[in-house]
Amino acid sequence: MNIDGKLTAKNLRAELAVEVAELKSNYGIQPKLTVILVGEDPASQVYVRNKIKQTQEIGMISDEIKLPADTGQEELLKYLEHLNNDRNIHGILVQLPLPKHIDESVIIAAINPNKDVDGFHAMNSGRLFNGETGALVPCTPQGCIMLAKQHLGSDLSGKHAVVIGRSNIVGKPVAMLLLQENCTVTIAHSRTKNLPEVCQQADILVAAVGIAEFVKADWVKEGATVIDVGINRISTEEGKTKLVGDVDFDNVVGKCGAITPVPGGVGPMTIACLLKNTITAAKQSVC
Numbered sequence: 001m002n003i004d005g006k007l008t009a010k011n012l013r014a015e016l017a018v019e020v021a022e023l024k025s026n027y028g029i030q031p032k033l034t035v036i037l038v039g040e041d042p043a044s045q046v047y048v049r050n051k052i053k054q055t056q057e058i059g060m061i062s063d064e065i066k067l068p069a070d071t072g073q074e075e076l077l078k079y080l081e082h083l084n085n086d087r088n089i090h091g092i093l094v095q096l097p098l099p100k101h102i103d104e105s106v107i108i109a110a111i112n113p114n115k116d117v118d119g120f121h122a123m124n125s126g127r128l129f130n131g132e133t134g135a136l137v138p139c140t141p142q143g144c145i146m147l148a149k150q151h152l153g154s155d156l157s158g159k160h161a162v163v164i165g166r167s168n169i170v171g172k173p174v175a176m177l178l179l180q181e182n183c184t185v186t187i188a189h190s191r192t193k194n195l196p197e198v199c200q201q202a203d204i205l206v207a208a209v210g211i212a213e214f215v216k217a218d219w220v221k222e223g224a225t226v227i228d229v230g231i232n233r234i235s236t237e238e239g240k241t242k243l244v245g246d247v248d249f250d251n252v253v254g255k256c257g258a259i260t261p262v263p264g265g266v267g268p269m270t271i272a273c274l275l276k277n278t279i280t281a282a283k284q285s286v287c
């Protein structure tokens with residue numbers, strides 16, 4: 001069975017549109033997201049365009065600051081200082097990856113944590129780690145949990161979750177969220193021994209590796225819920241390219257209980273959760 005990320009994201013956006021309308025009528029606030037794009041990476045341009053479009057579609061304000069690829073780190077920090085101090089801006093997102101001469105960790109650390117809608121600032125990851133409320137949680141991991149619940153219902157307690165990948169963007173935060181949901185969590189990574197056997201334990205298997213069709217059918221427990229975060233472009237026999245996930249979908253789909261397809265699974269949830277974080281940041285600015 002497929003878990004429909006497109007539909008889940010559409011439903012979430014509809015709920016968020018209501019919240020935006022309420023914020024406007026109750027507090028006179030229209031949530032605003034500002035996205036900074038440095039350079040002309042084609043994939044980043046598409047992501048930013050989609051983020052801005054979807055933000056506006058649910059009644060929020062968004063704008064984009066486009067900077068040339070040779071923008072210096074100090075200059076970018078000045079932009080951030082200005083945005084951090086602008087009370088009309090609730091969410092700031094610096095599109096990654098940044099050009100090599102800019103240190104991403106310095107830039108992430110310079111974003112006001114209360115406006116850090118990507119949830120990558122150490123203050124937000126620390127709050128998530130501590131299980132505190134009010135953290136802005138990274139978007140893709142939030143989406144993963146919503147999709148798992150879509151199939152399993154709201155109570156994930158006691159499930160054994162195996163997360164393959166330990167990045168700050170996906171693997172670690174999704175593991176923290178699963179722990180908050182009272183799962184027993186195993187984090188697997190490039191040095192994990194006997195990975196197929198580890199994965200076979202999983203009631204919930206999250207793949208965030210970045211290797212096309214890496215997770216094979218015999219790694220997956222019968223009936224498991226599989227959340228495929230990977231986005232990998234591969235060549236087809238017809239000489240074209242297509243997107244696939246980190247899971248060997250065609251062979252796993254018949255064995256697992258449910259799986260998120262690629263495309264149409266986790267991907268659409270990421271932007272929907274970015275909108276959610278911007279609304280949370282706007283709400284927290286008045287409460």
Ligand code: NAD
Nearest residue numbers: 140165166167170189190208209210229230231266267270
């Ligand atoms: P990353 O490269 O930062 O991390 C990959 C992780 O996989 C690492 O922690 C590494 O330990 C692990 N790994 C690598 N090789 C392994 C192996 N042989 N066995 C076990 N583990 C191994 O990547 P990331 O940023 O976490 O992204 C992972 C994937 O998710 C990528 O395909 C990326 O494009 C995709 N992604 C999708 C979305 C979305 O919105 N759907 C968002 C972010 C990332």
